[in-house]
Amino acid sequence: MIQFEQVTKTLGGRKVLDAIDLEVRDGETLAIVGPSGTGKSVTLKHMVRLMTPDAGQVLVGGEPISEATGRDLERLREKFGVLFQGGALLEWLNVFENVALPLREKTQTGEEEIVSRVREKLRLVGLDQDELKHPSEISGGMRKRAGLARAIIRNPEIILYDEPTSGLDPVSARTIDALIDDMRQKLTVTSVVVTHDLHSALSIATRIAMLSEGRIVELATPEDFIKSKVEAVVRFLEAQYITTRGSWEKHTNETKNR
Amino acid sequence: MITREPEDFPPPRNWVANFGRMTLFMLRNTGRAILLLFEAVLQLPFIFVPRTRREIILQMYVGGIKSLGVITVVAGFTGMILALQTGIELRKYGQEVNIGAAVMVSMLREMGPFMTGLIVAASVGSAYAAQMGTMVVSEEIAALEIMSINPVRFLVLPRLVALAIMTPLLSFYSCLMGVLGGALVGKTQLGVAWVAYWQNATRYADTKDLYVGVFKAFMFGIIITIVACHQGFSTTQGAVGVGNATRRTVILSFLTILIVGYFITRFFYV
Numbered sequence: 001m002i003q004f005e006q007v008t009k010t011l012g013g014r015k016v017l018d019a020i021d022l023e024v025r026d027g028e029t030l031a032i033v034g035p036s037g038t039g040k041s042v043t044l045k046h047m048v049r050l051m052t053p054d055a056g057q058v059l060v061g062g063e064p065i066s067e068a069t070g071r072d073l074e075r076l077r078e079k080f081g082v083l084f085q086g087g088a089l090l091e092w093l094n095v096f097e098n099v100a101l102p103l104r105e106k107t108q109t110g111e112e113e114i115v116s117r118v119r120e121k122l123r124l125v126g127l128d129q130d131e132l133k134h135p136s137e138i139s140g141g142m143r144k145r146a147g148l149a150r151a152i153i154r155n156p157e158i159i160l161y162d163e164p165t166s167g168l169d170p171v172s173a174r175t176i177d178a179l180i181d182d183m184r185q186k187l188t189v190t191s192v193v194v195t196h197d198l199h200s201a202l203s204i205a206t207r208i209a210m211l212s213e214g215r216i217v218e219l220a221t222p223e224d225f226i227k228s229k230v231e232a233v234v235r236f237l238e239a240q241y242i243t244t245r246g247s248w249e250k251h252t253n254e255t256k257n258r
Numbered sequence: 259m260i261t262r263e264p265e266d267f268p269p270p271r272n273w274v275a276n277f278g279r280m281t282l283f284m285l286r287n288t289g290r291a292i293l294l295l296f297e298a299v300l301q302l303p304f305i306f307v308p309r310t311r312r313e314i315i316l317q318m319y320v321g322g323i324k325s326l327g328v329i330t331v332v333a334g335f336t337g338m339i340l341a342l343q344t345g346i347e348l349r350k351y352g353q354e355v356n357i358g359a360a361v362m363v364s365m366l367r368e369m370g371p372f373m374t375g376l377i378v379a380a381s382v383g384s385a386y387a388a389q390m391g392t393m394v395v396s397e398e399i400a401a402l403e404i405m406s407i408n409p410v411r412f413l414v415l416p417r418l419v420a421l422a423i424m425t426p427l428l429s430f431y432s433c434l435m436g437v438l439g440g441a442l443v444g445k446t447q448l449g450v451a452w453v454a455y456w457q458n459a460t461r462y463a464d465t466k467d468l469y470v471g472v473f474k475a476f477m478f479g480i481i482i483t484i485v486a487c488h489q490g491f492s493t494t495q496g497a498v499g500v501g502n503a504t505r506r507t508v509i510l511s512f513l514t515i516l517i518v519g520y521f522i523t524r525f526f527y528v
Contacts, residue, residue, distance in 0.1 A: 011263075011264060011266065012264070012266045013266060013268075048404050050261055050263075050400055050403070050404070051263050052263070074406040077403075077404055077405075077406055078406065080404060082401065082404050084397045084400070084401055085397070086396055086397065088396060088397040088398045088400065088401035089398070090393075090398055101405070101407070102405045102407070104309065105309075105405070105407045105412070106405065106406055106407065150405075
């Protein structure tokens with residue numbers, strides 16, 4: 001679905017991505033993890049051409065998005081829904097209007113159909129009671145859920161999540177995790193989640209890629225990832241995971257049983 | 259694309275290199291602002307879309323009607339000062355009745371459009387830059403681009419049209435307020451009758467003065483919107499960047515208004 005071929009990117013004199021190869025498969029949830037400043041968000045931005053590689057290329061469905069412009073870029077971007085870190089909601093529009101925006105601006109959908117689709121997506125993310133509130137009146141977690149509703153309003157094939165649980169309390173973070181899992185199951189979309197929250201990544205991902213010093217040092221299923229012997233992964237696990245191993249296993253079992 | 263990748267350059271080796279870099283940046287930014295204007299002009303057919311039309315009306319209210327208070331005070335007092343200063347001098351020759359012409363011509367040709375431009379730049383332009391800058395920082399512009407919603411059509415076009423309409427109207431209104439202020443001083447301080455003041459003012463003022471003043475204000479409206487939106491879209495570095503974009507908008511708008519105003523005067527009157 002998405003392929004990185006020898007993608008290199010230098011920012012601030014530092015190679016943030018160093019000739020990385022990566023494939024995101026159809027229908028999977030790939031989590032990209034790593035400490036801050038290792039290029040996770042940069043990787044995500046390359047997927048929707050908010051950044052272009054210095055070398056190499058990014059392919060979406062076999063087409064090079066890194067070289068696309070104009071209508072080609074627009075067509076390729078239509079495959080994506082993106083949930084930004086802060087939700088990126090327009091402050092002067094209420095939740096309903098924010099979610100309806102892509103339909104109103106980019107489609108000829110009638111108002112009745114818009115209302116029904118927006119309400120359906122808001123119900124999916126649990127915001128059906130808050131559609132008239134403005135972004136400044138809702139919590140960080142609700143903003144992210146509204147952002148997610150907007151991201152899926154045009155039924156994208158791929159959803160990108162940029163640090164979906166950052167800045168949230170543990171309960172809200174787990175709610176977002178459960179929503180990401182729901183999206184994959186109910187909408188059968190491909191998901192890419194950029195996060196430094198390993199607990200979240202282990203719960204929702206079908207594969208986890210670890211970025212360190214501009215390279216992908218590990219790419220494995222969650223089960224194999226926690227057994228990895230790669231030094232950067234071991235250090236990352238130690239920093240976050242050792243104290244939460246038990247709770248992760250408990251949480252994962254609970255999620256699977258739901 | 260409005261969203262730009264972060265740029266990094268090695269520190270300049272000496273002041274010559276620094277000066278050269280600043281010059282190149284200035285030229286590049288000027289070019290980008292002109293391209294933004296062209297892109298906005300290309301979007302003009304979309305002003306008939308209902309959402310854009312509603313947004314234009316909202317921006318006309320925010321940028322125009324809400325500026326009326328400050329413009330009334332500034333223009334009124336400017337007219338009063340003009341009348342008083344010229345009146346004191348003219349009274350030495352018994353010609354104080356001519357303050358009407360002095361106030362009217364000054365307000366129509368220069369003071370009205372300039373004052374309006376400067377007030378709109380400081381109040382509305384800075385607000386535009388802050389809003390665009392905040393939207394860049396909070397990734398709202400990036401979100402629009404990913405949704406394939408053109409930020410120029412969505413954000414710049416309604417503001418451009420609104421200020422292109424409202425700045426000339428505000429300029430005309432400021433002229434009116436200035437002339438009224440002058441008349442008030444003429445009557446109360448210099449003993450010039452209302453009728454004499456008005457007859458004198460209209461006898462020397464030309465319709466060309468009105469047209470040129472309105473044209474100037476129209477150009478200032480466009481300049482303010484483009485400078486503000488361009489500066490806002492160029493914002494980097496979070497809250498500090500938004501502050502810098504706002505400050506630069508006011509400074510650049512003031513400078514551009516003065517320079518363009520001079521050339522328009524030169525073109526029409528020399």
